[in-house]
Amino acid sequence: MLKLKIPDHQVAGHQAKTGIIGPLIDDSGKFYKPLQDDGRGSHELAFYTSLYSDPRIPSNILNLFPNFHGTQVVEASDGSGLHPHLVMEDIAGNFTNPAVVDFKIGSRTWHPQSSEDYIRKCLKKDRESSSIKLGFRISGLRSVSPSNQCWQPQRKFLMDLSAEDVILMMKKFVSSDGNADEPDCVFASRVYVPVLEELLVLKKWFEVQTIFHFYSCSVLVVYEKDEKDEKRTARAVVKLVDFAHVVDAKGAIDHNFLGGLCSLIKFVKDVLAGLGDFEISNSKP
Amino acid sequence: MLKLKIPDHQVAGHQAKTGIIGPLIDDSGKFYKPLQDDGRGSHELAFYTSLYSDPRIPSNILNLFPNFHGTQVVEASDGSGLHPHLVMEDIAGNFTNPAVVDFKIGSRTWHPQSSEDYIRKCLKKDRESSSIKLGFRISGLRSVSPSNQCWQPQRKFLMDLSAEDVILMMKKFVSSDGNADEPDCVFASRVYVPVLEELLVLKKWFEVQTIFHFYSCSVLVVYEKDEKDEKRTARAVVKLVDFAHVVDAKGAIDHNFLGGLCSLIKFVKDVLAGLGDFEISNSKP
Incomplete structure (x- = not known):
């Protein structure tokens, strides 16, 4: 029989708890x-x-x-x-010490065919979170420092971040210790340079694809924080996840996802632009 | 004293009628x-x-x-x-026989600081129109054929167009007679090649600008239908109009406008791609 366990690294979505079925x-x-x-x-x-x-x-x-x-x-x-x-x-499965962030993309998480009740619920959440303002929201993030300090801000705190807060969270995500007040950004270019590349590939496709519209779908970013694990330190992983609300595109591009993706891309570029030249060249693989 | 008159060519927005102040x-x-x-x-x-x-x-x-x-x-x-x-x-003022279309950009025409009442009204309109589905809606269009036939579809008809309907309206807009069942697209590349260029300039700016968010703003396209007027036949005009709902960007790009703009760009490209090579080279200025 299969030996299954509850994952440590899940940062968003339904989580396994007593009485609730989780992944x-x-x-x-x-x-x-x-x-x-x-x-x-x-x-x-x-x-x-x-x-x-x-x-x-x-x-x-x-x-x-x-x-x-x-x-x-x-x-x-x-x-x-x-x-x-x-x-x-299991996207985090191959990592020794994975750091994970989940960006839920799109200012609107509901599609026109949804029920009135579902639309009302989603719209409320989109308005109360940063989705309407920024075109995406951080659904969760988690990293563990070399000294074994876990950094995992509460979902409620992450929901309604300003542009400045998002920049700070994105910097902490690529710092040695997320709990430190001042992010050191030591992993910034090792993570965000390849992430930016992948997001630009995705953007190019979203500018033309009229196959699917992705509602309530996330971009997951995972990187290796254990610097001893040389195999894994080479490249951060970007994956789309959560497809319970994908619908037929009906002849139009997914302007809702694309808009949010472009917003996320701008934030990644801003974080990279905020680094000194030294930091960029120093932390390249 | 100034001699003012009511414009013929206005296709959207508040219009001058008895009892209502118009432009x-x-x-x-x-x-x-x-x-x-x-x-x-x-x-x-x-x-x-x-x-x-x-x-x-x-x-x-x-x-x-x-x-x-x-x-x-x-x-x-x-x-x-x-x-x-x-x-x-007066964007249409310099034309002998201007053809005008108004694309209201963005799947969402309200911003987070709007009143609950205003949000409810806009959301209803966005859902009942093609805004939510396509990321923009055609607010109005108008052209007069050489034989003096005016083509100006009713606003109610334009509100909720499918992707195929939008393609058809965009083809009729660049045909000699909009009322004909089969659009001949004789002006298609003379209009949409420069329009595409301008929209791509706009897109590039919207990918980075974090100054304004434009809600309920339109892209207006005007071209000269009087082929005898050689001065004007050279280039279609693209202008942004209607800024009563522009707000501060607060650090994020205008993902709502950008998404809708990218959707419109895809439609322009699709119309151009649907023309034969002959038509494109034949109707270039």
């Missing part, structure tokens, strides 16, 4: 996401199926999505019995 | 927009003042805004007496 991981780098009953699970399954069978998606774009391994019935995280799960790549 | 034009190419009492007029005035005094706005971007000539008190369009007006460039 699980195994030792071989797979992530098990419980199939939600309300149609979202089957919707995400349908998306993965169409994504990997659509010849219009270029391979450099497919690389930005997690590998998908179908569904599997496994024991739920709360021990309540067998439950179907989506099985995909 | 006026004079013979020297000026457009008089009544200063609205509810704060919108003074807001637009403040925007023009800050736009033309802000050294951060590059000159190629300033060219995309109408020239502004301050305010003037003139007789209102309904004859009800003197009223303050904003005085700006």
Whole structure:
């Protein structure tokens, strides 16, 4: 039988707690996401199926999505019995000490076909968070310093950040200790230079693709904080995650995702521009 | 005393009718927009003042805004007496037979500081129109064929267009007779090649500018339909108009406008791509 455990590094989404089914991981780098009953699970399954069978998606774009391994019935995280799960790549699984941030992209997390009740709920959250203002919000982030100090700001705090707050969080994310008042940004260019490259690839595709509209979808960034792990320190990973609210594009580009993505790109550029030349050349791989 | 008249070519916004104050034009190419009492007029005035005094706005971007000539008190369009007006460039004023289209940009026409009542009204309109789906909506368009047939679809019809409908309207707009079932697209590349150029200039600025957020603002496109007027047939004009809902950017790019602008750019490209090579080379200036 599979030995599954609750992941340490999940920063957003439904988390495994007593009484709530959450995701699980195994030792071989797979992530098990419980199939939600309300149609979202089957919707995400349908998306993965169409994504990997659509010849219009270029391979450099497919690389930005997690590998998908179908569904599997496994024991739920709360021990309540067998439950179907989506099985995909555990993006943080290959890292010794992964630092993870989840940017939920788009100022609007609902699409026109949503129910009135769902729209009301999402709109409230979008207005109360930074989504409407910035075009995205930080859904979660987490890193552990070399001296084993965990930095994981509360979700409520992250919800409504100003532009300046986002810059500060993005700097702390690439600093040796997120809990320090003054971020040292030692990992800034090692992380944000490749992240910027990947986001620009994604932007180019979003400027033309009229296949999908991605609502409530996130850009996940993961990098290795354990500097002894040389294999992993080379490149930060960027992946799109959460596809329970992807809909048909109906002939238009996804202007909502694209706008938010361009906003995130500007923030990444601003963080990089704020570094001294020394820092950039010093922390390049 | 100034001789003012009601413009023929206005396609969107408040129009002069009996009992309603509308805009006026004079013979020297000026457009008089009544200063609205509810704060919108003074807001637009403040925007023009800050736009033309802000050294951060590059000159190629300033060219995309109408020239502004301050305010003037003139007789209102309904004859009800003197009223303050904003005085700006009459964009269609220099044309013999102008064809005009107004694209209201952005899937969201309200900003976070708006009143609950205003947000509710705008959101309803954004959802009922193509704004939410396409990132912009056509607020109005008008052209007069050489045989003097006026084509001006009703606002209600224009509100909720699908992607295919927008393509058709954009093709009719650059055809000799908009009323014909089959658009001949004879002006397509003469209009949309320079329009695309200007929109790409605008896009580049919106990817970086964190000065203004433009809500409920339009891109106006005007071209000369009178082919005898050789001076004017050279280049279509692109201008941003309507700044009653411009707010401070607070450190973020205008992802809402940028997303809608990118969507419009994709439509312009699609119309151009749909033309045969013959048509493109044949109708170039």
